[in-house]
Amino acid sequence: MANLFLLSMATSQKNLNVYTILMLGLLMIMSLHSTVGEVGVCYGRLGKKLPCPKKVVSLYKKNNIKKMRLYDPHQPTLRALGGADIELMVGIPETDLQHLAQCQCHANAWVAGNISAYPDVKFRCIAVGNEINPSSSPYSSFVFPAMQNIYRAICNAGLGNQITVSTSIKTDVLEKSSPPKDGEFRSNVTGYMKPIVEFLRDTNAPLLVNVYPYFAYMNDMKNISLSFALLQRNSGVVLGGVYYDNLFYAILDAVYAAMERILDPSSLSVSQVSVPTPSVTVSETGHSSRGGGKPESDGEGDGDASTVENARIYNNNLMRIVKKGTPKRPDSLIETYIFAMFDENEKPGPEYEKHFGIFLPNGKRKYRLRFY
Ligand SMILES: *[C@@H]1O[C@H](CO)[C@@H](O)[C@H](O)[C@H]1NC(C)=O
Ligand SMILES: *[C@@H]1O[C@H](CO)[C@@H](O)[C@H](O)[C@H]1NC(C)=O
Ligand SMILES: *[C@@H]1O[C@H](CO)[C@@H](O)[C@H](O)[C@H]1NC(C)=O
Numbered sequence: 001m002a003n004l005f006l007l008s009m010a011t012s013q014k015n016l017n018v019y020t021i022l023m024l025g026l027l028m029i030m031s032l033h034s035t036v037g038e039v040g041v042c043y044g045r046l047g048k049k050l051p052c053p054k055k056v057v058s059l060y061k062k063n064n065i066k067k068m069r070l071y072d073p074h075q076p077t078l079r080a081l082g083g084a085d086i087e088l089m090v091g092i093p094e095t096d097l098q099h100l101a102q103c104q105c106h107a108n109a110w111v112a113g114n115i116s117a118y119p120d121v122k123f124r125c126i127a128v129g130n131e132i133n134p135s136s137s138p139y140s141s142f143v144f145p146a147m148q149n150i151y152r153a154i155c156n157a158g159l160g161n162q163i164t165v166s167t168s169i170k171t172d173v174l175e176k177s178s179p180p181k182d183g184e185f186r187s188n189v190t191g192y193m194k195p196i197v198e199f200l201r202d203t204n205a206p207l208l209v210n211v212y213p214y215f216a217y218m219n220d221m222k223n224i225s226l227s228f229a230l231l232q233r234n235s236g237v238v239l240g241g242v243y244y245d246n247l248f249y250a251i252l253d254a255v256y257a258a259m260e261r262i263l264d265p266s267s268l269s270v271s272q273v274s275v276p277t278p279s280v281t282v283s284e285t286g287h288s289s290r291g292g293g294k295p296e297s298d299g300e301g302d303g304d305a306s307t308v309e310n311a312r313i314y315n316n317n318l319m320r321i322v323k324k325g326t327p328k329r330p331d332s333l334i335e336t337y338i339f340a341m342f343d344e345n346e347k348p349g350p351e352y353e354k355h356f357g358i359f360l361p362n363g364k365r366k367y368r369l370r371f372y
Pocket of ligand 3 (some may be wrong): 178222223
């Protein structure tokens with residue numbers, strides 16, 4: 001806003017038309033980026049007794065949630081989203097990747113049937129695969145060719161300026177993440193990550209990263225304080241000479257450093273050099289409210305961090321910190337999606353996986369959380 005004010009001061013005496021054109025340009029730029037700092041929510045559907053898509057979409061609207069991540073192009077949800085002011089990140093399930101990688105024609109059909117068929121849905125991004133393990137998943141070799149085919153299909157459909165094409169990764173592809181400036185991909189995934197990161201850079205798309213300070217804390221309670229993991233004010237630490245307010249920023253900067261290294265290995269020696277990289281969109285983050293934590297027997301005492309209160313604290317702090325950038329990318333707001341809308345009792349895995357929801361199935365909030 002300060003810049004706008006200066007601009008209007010400087011031009012008030014001059015030609016009104018120039019001023020108007022400048023303002024229009026600014027407004028256009030602002031409207032393109034206006035939703036970046038707004039936090040979205042992942043709509044996972046692996047639960048019994050969840051409300052129907054229509055009700056879910058009204059719940060988003062009622063709570064001023066302007067962005068949704070959906071894990072597959074679920075037709076009833078796409079229909080319910082028609083005409084809504086909700087931007088959508090939609091996923092492609094891993095089991096479809098081989099088919100999409102095999103032929104441009106398959107990708108064209110996918111886009112025609114799942115994207116172009118819904119002209120009044122505000123698609124923003126397509127996530128080609130979620131948390132695919134580069135070294136052990138049978139689908140990993142199809143991710144990059146499927147991304148390329150889907151990208152070309154999006155361009156062929158005339159949507160290249162509107163919709164980005166990316167994939168969503170887990171942070172365990174990092175060999176090293178602390179201090180953040182030493183962030184590095186594991187040597188056995190660089191062959192997988194490098195073409196993807198270059199492709200994202202060249203197509204101006206973000207890398208999607210699922211970021212969980214919650215799991216980092218659970219795996220290393222000795223070195224990470226709970227308040228740092230819950231993004232509390234004044235819980236910062238100095239890591240590699242840089243002050244970090246919270247663990248979320250530290251994880252993001254480790255990903256940025258890893259991308260810089262993969263794009264320009266010479267940046268290894270000059271740590272202050274900033275190599276242009278794709279931006280990071282946080283495609284999942286959150287805190288479980290039940291069923292987790294290391295047992296007290298490790299002597300650290302902290303016990304179970306998975307409480308409703310901690311989930312409330314984490315997600316409320318998240319709302320605040322994504323309105324700023326990280327130390328490495330101070331000027332960019334952080335596009336972020338909270339995991340998840342509801343608890344999902346049919347999710348496989350440990351109990352804590354089932355309790356990330358911020359709403360109860362009846363539409364009430366599990367704890368106070370405001371979207372703005
Ligand atoms: C739409 O997407 C689903 C899930 O990826 C896929 O199975 C289906 O084949 C797609 N539709 C078309 C017409 O390709
Ligand atoms: C890659 O490295 C990780 C961790 O070091 C290991 O778990 C995984 O098995 C490795 N994959 C291959 C294909 O070597
Ligand atoms: C974690 O703390 C232990 C001592 O409690 C220390 O030996 C270890 O180096 C630390 N690890 C990291 C990654 O800081």
